[in-house]
Amino acid sequence: MRVCQNRHILFFLRKAPTFSSQGFVSLDVEYIDGTKIESKANKYTFVWRKSVEKNRAKLMEKVKVLLSQIDDAIAQDKSAEDEGVCFTPETLTEIADELRQSLEEQPEPMNKEEKKAIRERKRQVRQIEQMRDKLSEYNTHIETLGERNSCSKTDPDATFMRMKEDAMNNGQTKPGYNLQIGTENQFITDFALFHNPNDTGTMKPFLDSFYNRYGRFAKEVCADSGYGSEENYSFMESHDMEAYVKYNYFHKEQKRAFKQDIFRIENLYYSPDGDYFVCPMGQHMERVGTRHNKTERGYRTVNAVYRAHRCDGCPLRFRCYKRKYGNR
Ligand code: SF4
Structure with a gap:
């Protein structure tokens, strides 16, 4: 699947500077949204990083065991010792080549035991070759995956992610792309495909893509x-962009249930002078540390940690704090 083959998007993108000079778009505003596009690849063509790495490690162990069984001098040099x-x-x-060569150089077997030993050696050579092919397959998968956790065998660019359309309602992942589009006055000014299924993680590279396109x-x-x-x-602020972007909890915060939940950190009273929160039982929660x-993507966050002094015996504990021991 190649979305860049979509002629309409490419047409608008090629024309964007022209539209700008004609006054249709100013390129001062970017409206961003994204959608997941399902790949044509079958949903059973998945490759998961974890299983590839696990199976590769197991294969390495098998190779070591096999080589330790081969008493040939050539193999022992490279064996699991x-x-x-x-x-x-x-x-x-x-x-495998060296073993095969040593087999060819061996004199004709004279008895049953020698014939058996040769048959066994040939079997071991075949096994080494099979393992080599498997190892090569795993290495190719790891290379294709890059930084991703999954990909499709038949469409290596596609990553497995949850789609909006979930007919079975079981959260099944399918191969696809996260397409991000930037628009202004209904003209497409930028687009990009991402492996990351979360829009949050695509925003910085997508804003960079706009910069690379228009300078x-x-x-x-x-x-x-x-x-x-x-x-x-933080990224938008540092690049002088005015953000009209709601935060994740914006809609939840508007709900009455949220506003009336006295146990939520957002609803606790905070004293800026004393730097403490007051819990629903009236106890001060002092700052006890900082979590980094x-x-x-390498962005460092700093969170202040506050703790109540004594939660034992609090009648509200079962609603306020899930852990059995310690203070909230
Ligand atoms: S459990 Fe602790 S923090 Fe929560 S209301 Fe009771 S005393 Fe306050």
Whole structure:
């Protein structure tokens, strides 16, 4: 599947600078939204990184065991004696070739035992070749996956993700692409395909894509709450973009149930002077530390941690704090 073959999108993109000079678009505003596009590949053509890595490690162990069984001098040189050895398809081809050659150089078997030993050696050579082919397949999969966790065998560019259309309602993943489109005055000004199924993670590279196309960022960016994150706000702020982007909890916060939930951190009273929260039982929750986290894209977040002094015996505990021991 190649969305860039979509002639309409390409037409608008090629014409975007012209539209800009004619006054149809200013390129000062970018309205962003995305959709998942299903690949034509079959949904059973999946390759999962975890299983490939697990099976590859198992195969390495099998190779070591097999080579330790082969009492040939050539094989023993490269056998599992050295724990650090990581076999490659080339090494295995070399071992198989040398074993085959040593078989050819051997004199004609004189008795049953010798014939049996030769048959066994031939079987081992075949096994090494099969393992080499499998290892080569796993290596190709890992290379195709790149930084992704999944891909399709028949459409290597597609990544497995949940689609909006879920007829069976079981959250099944299908091969597809996350297509992001930027528009202004109903003209498409930018588009890009992503492997990441979450819109939040696509925003920074998509804004960069706009910059690469036009040599500047839009002055204003408008997107739905799926794009709201500290990382994205910080990026837009540092590049002088005005963000019209709701944060993830915006809609939840409007609901009465949310507003009336006295146990939510957002609804606790906070004293800026004393830097403490007040819990529903009136206890002060003092700041006890700072938690540092790093997102997948390397953005560092800093979270302040507050703790109540004594939650034992609190009648509201079962609603306020899930853990059996310790203080909230
Ligand atoms: S469990 Fe602790 S934090 Fe929660 S209401 Fe009771 S005393 Fe306050």
